[in-house]
Amino acid sequence: MAEETLRRKREAEITINTAWCKGCVICVELCPEQVLVMERGKAKVAHLDKCTVCGLCELRCPDFAIVVVDKNKSPKTGE
């Protein structure tokens, strides 16, 4: 049972603040899973199901414009 809880599937929720996004493409090109694309100069989620919630896009976005959370993890205890 504990095993099951630990392995609970990650479920990504990605929020892009288009007012702050400057379209630098950093998140799109440095995402290891090609989850993101560009649309009219802004980042956009294209394949949410492929996201592993690694957080690299958020880590390297210079404009605080992309936020990734794991819906199955409470934000307080989440890494």
Added chain:
Amino acid sequence: MFNYESYLRLDKFPLIWCSGCGDGIVLKSMIRAIDKLGLSKDDVCMVSGIGCSSRLTGYVDFNTLHTTHGRALTFATGIKMAKPRLHVIVVTGDGDATAIGGNHYIHAARRNIDITVILFNNFIYGMTGGQVSPCTPKGKRASTAPYGNFENAFNISGLAQAAGASFVARATVYNAVQLEKLIQRAIERKGFSLVEVLSPCPTAYGRRNREGTPVDMILQQKETTVSVAAAEKMSAEELEGKIITGVLTDVERPECREEYQKLIDSFRKEG
């Protein structure tokens, strides 16, 4: 994954920096480091000079001071001497710290005053349109070096090491996790602590030197840097053109404000 909001002055957003400027990645790493240390916002005082990087102090909800070009360390020194309980963090560019502010920089390191300096090295004067800085590598182009810079560049970390700093480290925005950890250690270490961060400036430096997109410039950092551990095993020829990242110096040395306190206390006892 990390909630930055409580540390930001959201009414000042979006950031003034160009698309793909590395400075925002450094800002985020600084906030995570301060959060990990559990410092109260009121116990942090951030001081900057003038330049793109120095605009950072406008976006964070600490005690902040945006001063004059090259002088951040002088204001910071005054603050630390008067209010030693504060964690004083200086945000400065390579031009700000080593050209107009070069003298303050070496003397703050010599005094080993308990200030953490986050030095954004983008190899150029970003704000004023790309003039050479003392850190522009030889051969690189700038608006004032259209045929390539013929001068030698400063090794800013080496300068702080030689002058007597307690902690000196170099990091990249490519490895923002390491950057965060190094900033954390720099704040923790008593004395003058420097983190030199290589922060890409795609607009004033990258474009002129054909370094490609912001992504290209970030990935290039991975190619041009080697860790301290890896560098130890490399020959001088192999290290040619490489930049060493990680902790370069971490030592305990007498700290300026504490030495001053000892002097004050010695008079108090006599009186």
